[in-house]
Amino acid sequence: MFTVLLSSLMALAPTPAAPAPAWRTPFENDKAGNTTATYAECIAYYQKLAAAYPAQMHLAEAGPTDSGQPLHEVVLSADGDTNPASIRRKNRRVLFIQNGIHPGEPEGIDASMMLTRDLLQQPKLRKLLEHVTIVLVPVYNIDGMLNRNSTSRVNQNGPEAYGFRGNARHLDLNRDYIKQDSRNACSFAQLFQKWQPDVFVETHTSNGADYQYTITLIATQHSKLAPALGQYLQAEMLPALYKGMDQKKWPMTPYVDFEGETPESGLRAFLESPRYSTGYAALFNTIGFMPETHMLKAFAPRVHSTYDFLLTMLETVDRQAPALAAARAAAVAAQATQAEFPLAWTIDESQHETVQFRGYEGKHKPSAVSGQPRLYYDRAAPYTRPVPYYNTAKSTATARRPTAYIIPQAWADVAERLRRAGATLEPLTHDVSVPVEVYYFTDFKTTPKSYEGHYLHSQVQLRTATETLTYLAGDWVVYLNATAPSRYVVETLEPQATDSFFAWGFFDSVLQQKEHFSDYVFEDLAADLLAQDASLRERLEKLKAANPAFATNGPAQLEWVYQNSAYHEPGHNRYPVARWLGTGRVGE
Incomplete structure (x- = not known):
């Protein structure tokens, strides 16, 4: 009974006003509603719109992708203003929508084509662009969209043909936001910094359990945002989105992620780290969303629910613009002094x-x-019942804010990523020797198999030391001043962070020792060292007394002496990025 009622409500869900035949999308031209646009059809459609509505829409290339095709940027603005600085001066909010990161999940591609047209052609909708500028990426994973097939989404109900999840380098781009192995991610990072959006939406289709909803929602985990922004998200924005979707006859629930066999055990907030879109956006005080339509529902309602979600998001940002702006400003101010x-x-x-x-x-x-x-899942046995929703996160590791990080110029790949994120890297003008706080790796775990082209490190254990090190002219200093993207810098450069550059293997070469000893030669030198240094001898004897296995292991004792001597290379296991805790400028 309830299933029939819910299906009836969905059938009555409002759909876009019928467009003129010349403006119908490939999805709308299919009476069965089971067709998604090809890449060529999608871009051609936006080119046609840009030519017809040059006063409100701007279409441009926004950088390369691994496919060889350019990433495209669509800007929708009521007065035609496409300058981010000017738009910020006008106190407009920026809504950034990105589609097709997984082209086998194409609802957002088709829904955005329709919504863009309707915003341009329907005066009532066009008014929504007066206080909100939309930046839209029609297709992010162009590579995967060109790799069209009908079989890779084995669990999914349509469309008839679609793109592939991986890009041209077989990367899942929704794991590439921090590491930026793909040209797609590099171009996106620059576009994201150009616009610094208030809200970021990336469209998806779910996998997993079966349930009655056509669409579910992942929102940036509120506990991980600055307090003012997290409180605004929970108290104002999310209730408005859920209410708006209810009014459009698309009841919505948080993304169905759970432990155990079925959802009754309780839903769990998706703990997105910065490798994912919503986790990446949060580093810059941008609220991120991933609407997830349900794979087992037909393609047509999935497209229409995505259309209505994007429209509801635009309506909400428009209506709540002052509150959203105030919450973001408070978050930025708090981050400037966050310790x-x-x-x-x-x-x-x-x-x-x-x-x-x-x-x-x-x-x-x-x-x-x-x-x-x-x-x-028995569709003849629907239910509505209360389930717990675990939607609060707590931190398990923290780092104190340094004045700056110092990065030797040898690590140019790291420097490039920092610059794309809006960080300022100041090169030293002369050689300096300064006291810094450095880390030594004492333990970590590494994945046994490659994950997205890397062997990830986790459970990082560190020894901290204060040393005076020499840095050369041209080495970079990243100051954590009021204008720096401090959270991004900290979460990428502190090696304990889940998605730090160390975790992704950018500094692996320091983990390998470059020089060692021949035991028969070092035996005599080690004996001399122990004879000359009573404290070293005492420490060795204590270790032998406490550990019988060590006491009978000659090579292990010889290695210990080497590790604790001046002959052991100082850079082995030392993290190359140093924390500077001084005041003023390094070297002054």
Whole structure:
């Protein structure tokens, strides 16, 4: 009964006003509603709109991608202003929409084509552009969209043909925001900094459990935002989005992520780290969203629900523009003086909300393949019941704010990424020797298999030391002043952070020792060292007394003496990026 009622409500959901035949998209031209635009059709459609409405729409190339095709930037503005600085002076909010990061999940591609047209052609909708400028990337993973097929999304109900998740380098671009291995991510980072949006939306399709909703939502984890921004998101923006979607007859729930076999165990906030779009956006005090349509619903309602979500988002940003601006300004001001930065997070199991969840009963039956029990969701047994929603995160590691980080110029790949994020790298004008705080790696874990082209490090353990080191003219200083993207800088340069540059393997060469000893030669030198340094001898004897296995292991004792002597190379296991805690400028 409830399933029938919900389906009826969805059938009555408002759809865009019928466009003139010349302006119908490939999706709209398919009576079955099971067609998504090809890449060529998509770009041609935006080119046609830009030619017809030059006063409100601007289409430009925004940098290269791994496909060889350019990333495209669409700007929609009521008065035709496409200058970010001018738009900020006019106190307009910026809504950034990105589609096709996973081209097998193409609803946003088609929905945005329709919404862009309607914003340009319908006067009532065009008024929404008076206080909000839309920046839109029609297709982010062009590479994957060109790799069109009908089989890679085996769990998904349409469309008839679609793109592939990986890009031309077989990268999942929604794991590439921090490491930026792809040209796509490099171009995006520059475009994102150009606009510094208030809100970022990236459209997706879900995998996982079956349930009654056509669309679910991942929002930036509110606990990970600055307090003013997190409170605004929870108290004002999210309620407005859920209410707006209810009014458009698309009931929505938080993204269905859970532990256990079925959602009744409780929904869990998606702890997006900066490798993902919403986690990346949060580093710059931008609220991020990933609407996730449900893979098992037909393609047409998935497209229409995405259209209505994007429209609801635009309406909400327009209506709440003053509150959004105030919350972001407060977040930026707080970050300018923030002394302690969280680096890693976990779900706080001691706190939860309650949501009324519309699901299907999870049951078991014998598998036709193996004969063993298998899970299925019984659509003849819908339910609505309260489930816990664990939506609070707590930090598990922090770092104190330094005055600056010093980066030797050898690490140019790291410097390039920092610049793309808006950080200022000041080169030293002369050689200097300064006291700095340095890290030595004492332990970490590494993934046994490659993940997105890297062997990720985690559970990083450090020894901190204060040393006077010499830096050369041309080495870079990154000051954490009021205008710096401080959170981004800290979370990429502190090696304990979940998605730091160390975690992604950018500094792996320091983990390998470059010189060593021949044991038969070093035996005599080690004996001399112990004879000349009573404290070294005492430390060795204490270790032997405390550890019988070490006491009978000659090579291990010889290695220990070497490690604790001046002959051991100082750069081994020392993190190359130093923390400077002084005042003023380095070297002055």
